[in-house]
Amino acid sequence: NAGVTQTPKFRVLKTGQSMTLLCAQDMNHEYMYWYRQDPGMGLRLIHYSVGEGTTAKGEVPDGYNVSRLKKQNFLLGLESAAPSQTSVYFCASSYSNFAGWKFFGPGTRLTVL
Amino acid sequence: AQKITQTQPGMFVQEKEAVTLDCTYDTSDQSYGLFWYKQPSSGEMIFLIYQGSYDEQNATEGRYSLNFQKARKSANLVISASQLGDSAMYFCAMSDPPGYSSASKIIFGSGTRLSIRP
Numbered sequence: 032n033a034g035v036t037q038t039p040k041f042r043v044l045k046t047g048q049s050m051t052l053l054c055a056q057d058m059n060h061e062y063m064y065w066y067r068q069d070p071g072m073g074l075r076l077i078h079y080s081v082g083e084g085t086t087a088k089g090e091v092p093d094g095y096n097v098s099r100l101k102k103q104n105f106l107l108g109l110e111s112a113a114p115s116q117t118s119v120y121f122c123a124s125s126y127s128n129f130a131g132w133k134f135f136g137p138g139t140r141l142t143v144l
Numbered sequence: 145a146q147k148i149t150q151t152q153p154g155m156f157v158q159e160k161e162a163v164t165l166d167c168t169y170d171t172s173d174q175s176y177g178l179f180w181y182k183q184p185s186s187g188e189m190i191f192l193i194y195q196g197s198y199d200e201q202n203a204t205e206g207r208y209s210l211n212f213q214k215a216r217k218s219a220n221l222v223i224s225a226s227q228l229g230d231s232a233m234y235f236c237a238m239s240d241p242p243g244y245s246s247a248s249k250i251i252f253g254s255g256t257r258l259s260i261r262p
Contacts, residue, residue, distance in 0.1 A: 064249075064250075071254070071255075072254055072255075073148075073193065073235050073237070073251075073252025073253055073254050073255055074189075074235075074252045075252075076249055076250075080248065089249070117185065121189060123250075125248065130179065132179055132191070132194070132237070132248075132250050133191040133192075133194075134191075134241055135181075135188070135189040136185070137188050138187050138188060138189075139202075140187075
């Protein structure tokens with residue numbers, strides 16, 4: 032049981048490049064989320080999914096796209112990276128209630144030059 | 145709208161002393177969850193403790209306890225007998241109940257950096 036995993040752990044991009052971050056969970060959770068964390072701040076919600084084939088916008092969705100083609104995977108895409116997207120990205124998954132917030136991935140550190 | 149406030153950007157505590165990290169929240173929901181997470185320098189988010197809004201007893205997990213005062217809308221974390229390994233960033237967070245087609249979402253405070261002195 033690996034919990035929540037994220038790929039890659041680190042990445043450096045140039046402005047305008049694209050990339051996809053992969054989040055995978057093996058707990059059969061319905062809900063999955065992408066957050067970003069900027070220096071000195073808590074996490075802010077980018078996008079989330081309530082089940083396979085569904086996605087919804089969070090607090091800071093601009094510049095990102097997501098897809099949930101399989102229940103266990105949640106992908107975060109940057110089509111044209113900008114320096115403002117330099118951040119640490121966390122994926123999380125939970126049960127379909129407000130008590131299940133225990134499972135975060137290890138994070139992906141992204142730098143956009 | 146929901147809001148989490150952590151007013152202590154940083155704290156220094158002597159090893160073996162107890163420490164209280166403050167957290168206040170604002171919500172119009174009757175059902176919600178309150179959480180504390182630890183983020184060490186390695187960067188991962190580690191779940192520490194959970195309190196449901198209808199739980200009458202304060203939550204405890206080993207050396208961690210959550211001092212839940214619903215009328216004051218506060219959810220302070222108490223760490224007993226602090227250890228050097230407790231030095232980290234601590235985040236208070238709150239979740240809302242899921243809607244018909246929306247997920248339960250969690251919002252975070254800005255964090256408190258705790259440093260334990262030997």
